Amino acid sequence: MNKIKKIAVLTSGGDAPGMNAAIRAVVRAGIYYDLEITGVLRGYEGLIHADFIEMDRKSVANIIQRGGTILKTARSDDFRTIGGRAKAHEQLVAAGIDALVVIGGDGTFTGANLFATEHNFPVIGLPGTIDNDLAGTDFTIGYDTAINTVINAVDKIRDTAESHDRLFIVEVMGRDSGLIALRSGIGVGAEAILIPEANMGIAGLVTRLEMGRKDKASKIIIVAEGDEIGGGFNVSEALKERFPQYDIRVSVLGHIQRGGKPSCMDRVLASRLGVAAVEGLLEGRSGEMVGQINRKVVFTPFDHAIKHIDAEEITPAWLKLVEILSL
Amino acid sequence: MNKIKKIAVLTSGGDAPGMNAAIRAVVRAGIYYDLEITGVLRGYEGLIHADFIEMDRKSVANIIQRGGTILKTARSDDFRTIGGRAKAHEQLVAAGIDALVVIGGDGTFTGANLFATEHNFPVIGLPGTIDNDLAGTDFTIGYDTAINTVINAVDKIRDTAESHDRLFIVEVMGRDSGLIALRSGIGVGAEAILIPEANMGIAGLVTRLEMGRKDKASKIIIVAEGDEIGGGFNVSEALKERFPQYDIRVSVLGHIQRGGKPSCMDRVLASRLGVAAVEGLLEGRSGEMVGQINRKVVFTPFDHAIKHIDAEEITPAWLKLVEILSL
Amino acid sequence: MNKIKKIAVLTSGGDAPGMNAAIRAVVRAGIYYDLEITGVLRGYEGLIHADFIEMDRKSVANIIQRGGTILKTARSDDFRTIGGRAKAHEQLVAAGIDALVVIGGDGTFTGANLFATEHNFPVIGLPGTIDNDLAGTDFTIGYDTAINTVINAVDKIRDTAESHDRLFIVEVMGRDSGLIALRSGIGVGAEAILIPEANMGIAGLVTRLEMGRKDKASKIIIVAEGDEIGGGFNVSEALKERFPQYDIRVSVLGHIQRGGKPSCMDRVLASRLGVAAVEGLLEGRSGEMVGQINRKVVFTPFDHAIKHIDAEEITPAWLKLVEILSL
Amino acid sequence: MNKIKKIAVLTSGGDAPGMNAAIRAVVRAGIYYDLEITGVLRGYEGLIHADFIEMDRKSVANIIQRGGTILKTARSDDFRTIGGRAKAHEQLVAAGIDALVVIGGDGTFTGANLFATEHNFPVIGLPGTIDNDLAGTDFTIGYDTAINTVINAVDKIRDTAESHDRLFIVEVMGRDSGLIALRSGIGVGAEAILIPEANMGIAGLVTRLEMGRKDKASKIIIVAEGDEIGGGFNVSEALKERFPQYDIRVSVLGHIQRGGKPSCMDRVLASRLGVAAVEGLLEGRSGEMVGQINRKVVFTPFDHAIKHIDAEEITPAWLKLVEILSL
CATH class of the missing domain: 3.40.50.460 (Phosphofructokinase domain)
Structure with missing residues (x-):
């Protein structure tokens, strides 16, 4: 594998508070490790249409507290097709981009998984969704x-x-x-x-x-x-x-x-995972989501992360807790 | 008219943020002017059933910032009848209460107006409703x-x-x-x-x-x-x-x-009007709502206050403002 | 006086929540009345250095809820000199700007007053300060x-x-x-x-x-x-x-x-006064601050607005209110 | 050990958001398990002076969202003495109380530890402090x-x-x-x-x-x-x-x-640990703090809990994270 010099980052799916904090962390980690960073507008749709912007320290100043995502998100029917993903790959190669960070939920990771496999392209995912419905992390960002x-x-x-x-x-x-x-x-x-x-x-x-x-x-x-x-x-x-x-x-x-300003927990989680995503790519990882379990950074293959059989909390013990408390 | 020595206060109708601040101001003003203060629970219904509590400084400590109303509110079908209002009057007299402060909206004032007239009993109203639909005050509490x-x-x-x-x-x-x-x-x-x-x-x-x-x-x-x-x-x-x-x-x-904690404006308005209501009763006023117009305290007869033909803001000028701003 | 076709807007002095809502209203009103609108960065300092940006509907999208000011503010020692103000005037003329809206407090208006007089240039001010220390408006924006x-x-x-x-x-x-x-x-x-x-x-x-x-x-x-x-x-x-x-x-x-997101009252006040400022300029007004008194739009000469002898609220009556309430 | 039929609960030390949610959970769990519940006012000081109130479902209605503690807290110099603790024990015995739940920080647990040992009395602690400086729980309540x-x-x-x-x-x-x-x-x-x-x-x-x-x-x-x-x-x-x-x-x-309303995380944590504390006492536990580690309920002896050598987060890895993010 070649050395990674340029990374792209995008947000996809329903937006979640903390996505901006995650983007900021990816950009700042990229700068820290002497990488170039490209922002992709409107998720996979922007990837296919080369909707790229160069990002520096200033691009992510003053966004950690903002809801939404400065990179916007959109649905992309095209990216669900082999041809769409091939086009996206061409655009990345043409722009000299070596690796990709995607921030989103299970739909985002399903696409990322296909893309990473088909084009042998390094991709790391960050769990950005308010639903908390992903395996491989105690909590999702948002x-x-x-x-x-x-x-x-x-x-x-x-x-x-x-x-x-x-x-x-x-x-x-x-x-x-x-x-x-x-x-x-x-x-x-x-x-x-x-x-x-x-x-x-x-x-x-x-x-x-x-x-x-x-x-x-x-x-x-x-x-x-x-x-x-x-x-x-x-x-x-x-x-x-x-x-x-x-x-x-x-x-x-x-x-x-x-919407709303992200909570402190979401900001810290997003910040930590954003840095870890870049470090993971530099260590040669791909096809994985980076999450936090028991306060430790953990990487989980995309196809496992999207099978949320976890639902740790919806157990008889928690339902009994609800019963006791609502007496 | 006899000298007023004991005042009752109640909240009625849909509750509104700032009602507690108003109750607090009535109680504190009462104490300041050496009156006894009785709280009536559940509005007119509580009046009829003599649901009374004595109130002192401590009763209203730490409530200025609370939504809802510590005196609770309720609907009272009984108070819509002459008999119900007569019963309420008996209870007030039995408890040695000389005057009444009611906090609520147009329904509350309609009842208060009948009651004050039928029994020649001193009543002052405070505008407590989120709807801002009363004449005689620039803004209602809430x-x-x-x-x-x-x-x-x-x-x-x-x-x-x-x-x-x-x-x-x-x-x-x-x-x-x-x-x-x-x-x-x-x-x-x-x-x-x-x-x-x-x-x-x-x-x-x-x-x-x-x-x-x-x-x-x-x-x-x-x-x-x-x-x-x-x-x-x-x-x-x-x-x-x-x-x-x-x-x-x-x-x-x-x-x-x-719900929610009242805004500063609502707290200050409620505080000022609560004091003014007590002072109004001591000056011999009755059958009036106390409001604030152009930053001044103003008294308006109940039957005028409930005819909200005001709606100053819903004018062609405001609608044009909306149009300009939403371009 | 020539017809006004192009207006500039700036914020100056300590920033206040609602300044963005005011900028937005000036821009939207400008568009509504078929004017061109220029934003001046960093207050009077930006005026002297022609730090101008063209503004359209999109420039002010999604800012009504933001604290701070997208046009930034700065102190300008230069603008306190005759030479500095002359330079500012040159820049405005060079850019084809016919009138100016300034958003700020008493320092801002003192400068605006000198400028308007010295160069016979149309200027309207908006009261943007958290201190509420201006005459000519019940409340200042912020x-x-x-x-x-x-x-x-x-x-x-x-x-x-x-x-x-x-x-x-x-x-x-x-x-x-x-x-x-x-x-x-x-x-x-x-x-x-x-x-x-x-x-x-x-x-x-x-x-x-x-x-x-x-x-x-x-x-x-x-x-x-x-x-x-x-x-x-x-x-x-x-x-x-x-x-x-x-x-x-x-x-x-x-x-x-x-800081913080402006309250509803500040947003509505800023929106209304921003539109009124533009309308005032189009009616030929200059050298005045636009404020709101008794819910009505009012224009007050700068030299009167900055003499805040008003302080309506700090009166014996209000101090007595404090005493009663803090029993 | 005798069967536990009556439990007391108190808050001690600096107050923390979520203490009320913890009290509520202790009371509701007590009712669920057919226990009587006594609230102790003003921490250990109230224990010594038998400042007790009986608690039922209604005592803890509508408090989960409130900052502070309805049971109040106070410092107790007396409880630091053997005599003070003996007096406290007498009061508990006199009131027929079989076990104690204390909510607080390290000072609270130091006292609880001595008390439990000296009098062989069942005590469980809940970590209630904004400082997060206790071992035996990932996060403290507040x-x-x-x-x-x-x-x-x-x-x-x-x-x-x-x-x-x-x-x-x-x-x-x-x-x-x-x-x-x-x-x-x-x-x-x-x-x-x-x-x-x-x-x-x-x-x-x-x-x-x-x-x-x-x-x-x-x-x-x-x-x-x-x-x-x-x-x-x-x-x-x-x-x-x-x-x-x-x-x-x-x-x-x-x-x-x-102060402030507790966050959702603090409410859920307090609710869960409050129930677990009661269940722990019923299982015969004593001299332990109940915490949550890796999303699981964990009991830790008081003398270990107060030795906060943990500080998991203040490590070179976290300090590097700070450095990267603040570029």
């Missing part, structure tokens, strides 16, 4: 910020919840995974948490709500958008008949959860 | 906090809005009034603001969106829940066909807007 | 955000203040004016507020603290940096001997108060 | 909130830092440990971080600042209060001569760092 965004919103509902017989339903993100709902539900002290992994169903929810304190002024239910009962408004409909005494109110947080 | 809550939420969407062709719809409170939508819409730099007072309609909205910059990555639309097109999801449905190129996402903020 | 920053910081001290016999001293900005201290002190429910305008002195402060509730766990004192006793640490020294039973802790907020 | 408080404050300085040649010095907590400074310094992208563990000295700091980008508008330095050079103002004095071109500004965050 998850901690997202759950803090949720609890800060729901805390405001708590303020108004003491006064009435009310049932507040808050729908949070998580089409396939209840990890945001679970942690934020514990964080806000929710009376019930509905997640795809634990099929409580309406009957179970009703039981749970009936079990609760009779004298409790009001109750908060966190619903993952992917829960089988459907989103917050569907749950509301289902409960209306059973609990006519409650005034039921629904909030749908939506994309608010993707 | 409005400033609510619009800050909205812009802080929508700012997070801005972070993620640079990357995609997206249309974000955010539904805010305001069943009868677009005042929250208007100010917060200007505050977030929304591309369009839908309010009940200005019948833009879907056709108008489509025109507005088409007029906008073609190269703009994404657009944010603020919708008052009371807009004629209906809530955020209805607007989304209506736009889907016309703008197939956009990925449309909806957030419904709901009761998040009622 | 003040509302600054006092909210203070209360959010001090609220955190409240959380920890219930437990110990502690005296917390918080130093806030205000070299010549206690307006930040006064409002934020009311907002946090401070036990004492030390401001330059009310010479309480250490003896007065001691009396005040001794008067307070004996059973109160801890006390918070807000000190304006310009108070005669000196900053927070000086007050701490002075109190140590008198109150050996207290554990005294000092926080100095410093420049934290200049 | 640390994550504190570093987020720091970065949110310093971000505001970043907003204003683009405009001038300025040097901002921010003093953060950490008398014996630079852990808050290190993580928050990485989080804000500080140009230099001064911590007790790495004796950079003024000379080193000067070198570091001179090494940096010449074109950088301004620099932010994070100083742990315990750094050898002294607090922020001392560092300021020392730098003034060397960098006359800079305008140096100091912020001292102080007790702001102890």
Whole structure:
């Protein structure tokens, strides 16, 4: 393998708070190790169209605290084709780029994996997604910020919840995974948490709500958008008949959860992994995601990282914890 | 009129940030003027049932920064009846209470007006509602906090809005009034603001969106829940066909807007008006709301305060401002 | 007077949250009225060195929520000289610029006033300063955000203040004016507020603290940096001997108060005044600051605006309010 | 050992965000396992004076999001004596209490250790301190909130830092440990971080600042209060001569760092450990702190927990990371 002299970095998929901190770390590590750094705009789509910008220290000044991604992201149907990836490879070679850092989630890594294999091109991935649904890292970049965004919103509902017989339903993100709902539900002290992994169903929810304190002024239910009962408004409909005494109110947080200034944990994680990604490439690594497990930097092959069989937290022990706390 | 020696205070209607600051100011002013102060729990309902607590300096320590209301609120069907109000009067007299401060919105003042008249009992009202829909005050207590809550939420969407062709719809409170939508819409730099007072309609909205910059990555639309097109999801449905190129996402903020720590403006306003309410009672006033106009304390009869024909801001001049800014 | 076709905008002096919202409004209003808009970097210094950038809709996209100023500010000793101002005028003429909008405080307006007079050049000013120390406007752009920053910081001290016999001293900005201290002190429910305008002195402060509730766990004192006793640490020294039973802790907020996302009020104020500034220039106005009084747009000559004899709030009535509330 | 039927819980030492979440979890777990729960007011001092309150579900409703501690804390000189601890034991026995949960830091655990040994009384500790200076847990309850408080404050300085040649010095907590400074310094992208563990000295700091980008508008330095050079103002004095071109500004965050609503991570950690503490007592454990390492619940003897030789993060690897990122 030739010595790496020039690295490109891109963000892809749904954006996540901390992506800018990760970009900054990749650029600064590149400079530290005397590399040239190219930013790719709009993810794989920009790779195919050579949407490149040179990056120096100044390009990443004052971005560590910003939500979103200065490199923007986009979907790329082209990159899903062999031809698209071949075109992307041509563009990288033409620009003298020797290696690639991709920041994103499972879709991003699936593409990166194919690309790295087909073109024998060094690629390292950083886990950038609010969903925390990747193996090979305790937390993904953006998850901690997202759950803090949720609890800060729901805390405001708590303020108004003491006064009435009310049932507040808050729908949070998580089409396939209840990890945001679970942690934020514990964080806000929710009376019930509905997640795809634990099929409580309406009957179970009703039981749970009936079990609760009779004298409790009001109750908060966190619903993952992917829960089988459907989103917050569907749950509301289902409960209306059973609990006519409650005034039921629904909030749908939506994309608010993707934004905001990254939390300190997300910034530190992104900073550390961004540096480690560059160091990994320089050590000859490729086809891997760099994550953090037990406070240590760990590399995991892409095809393993995207099989999130982990879900460490959605276990009977955690569900029992929820039950105890929401008494 | 007899000298006032004991005052009761209650909160009623939907709660609003700053109600606690108002309660605190009433209590402290009462102590300053050597009065006894009674807190009434759960609004008019608590009045009827003599749900009273004695209040001293300590009762209101450390609450100025809290959302919600330590006195709680509730609906009272009973108080809408002559009999209910008579019962409430009996309870006040039995407890030796000479005057009443009520904190709430137009429903609260309607009841207070009847009560004050029927029983010739001194009552002063404080404008506590996030809707800003009362005459006799530039701003109601809670409005400033609510619009800050909205812009802080929508700012997070801005972070993620640079990357995609997206249309974000955010539904805010305001069943009868677009005042929250208007100010917060200007505050977030929304591309369009839908309010009940200005019948833009879907056709108008489509025109507005088409007029906008073609190269703009994404657009944010603020919708008052009371807009004629209906809530955020209805607007989304209506736009889907016309703008197939956009990925449309909806957030419904709901009761998040009622909570949160009050802003400095709301705390200072509540503090000032709470003191003024007590001083007003001592001066022999009754049947009036105390508000602030042009930075001066002003008293307005209840029946005028609830006729909010004011809506100073929803004028052609403000709508033109929105148009200029959202270019 | 010739028709205005091209306008320049600059920010000068200490930066204030909302300056970006003001710049955005000037640019958008300029476009709305078919003007060309030039941004001047680094205030008057950039004017002298023709540090100009053309601005379009896109230049001001996504900045309404940002603290600081995208046009940066700097001190300019040169602009205090006749020669410096002459050079600035040459640069404006050379660039075909017909009028100028300056955003800043009293120093900014003093310079603007000389410049407008000496060169008969149209200049309108916007009040951009956290100090709220200008006549001709109820509030300056940035003040509302600054006092909210203070209360959010001090609220955190409240959380920890219930437990110990502690005296917390918080130093806030205000070299010549206690307006930040006064409002934020009311907002946090401070036990004492030390401001330059009310010479309480250490003896007065001691009396005040001794008067307070004996059973109160801890006390918070807000000190304006310009108070005669000196900053927070000086007050701490002075109190140590008198109150050996207290554990005294000092926080100095410093420049934290200049930053942060602008509040909704500051954004709306900046947006409205930015548009009004452009409209004022088009109507032939010059040498004036545009402000908002009683919710109406008002123009005030520079030499009057900088004479802040107003200080409406630091009156016996407000000081009595502080006394009542801090019982 | 007899079966445990009644448990007491107290908070001691400097308060930390998340203590209320921990209390809530202890109470709810107690109820879940059919125990009686007693709250002790004001830490060990309250233990000695039998300052007890019975706790039920309602006692801990709506507190998970609150900073501070509803049980208050205090110093107790008495508890440092054998006699004081004997008195405390008498009070517990008299009240029929079988076991004790203490929430605090190393001072708290030192006392707990002596008490448990001397009286063969079951005691479990929870790590509640913002300093993160305990062995036996990856993070202490309150640390994550504190570093987020720091970065949110310093971000505001970043907003204003683009405009001038300025040097901002921010003093953060950490008398014996630079852990808050290190993580928050990485989080804000500080140009230099001064911590007790790495004796950079003024000379080193000067070198570091001179090494940096010449074109950088301004620099932010994070100083742990315990750094050898002294607090922020001392560092300021020392730098003034060397960098006359800079305008140096100091912020001292102080007790702001102890307060605020706990972060989601702190709430979840506190909730989990609170339940685990009760379960540990029921399993017959005593004389141990319950912590979380690698996402697993772990028990560590008090005398080991207080020997914080861990400081995993202040290693050459982390200091190199700081260097790379602050280029």
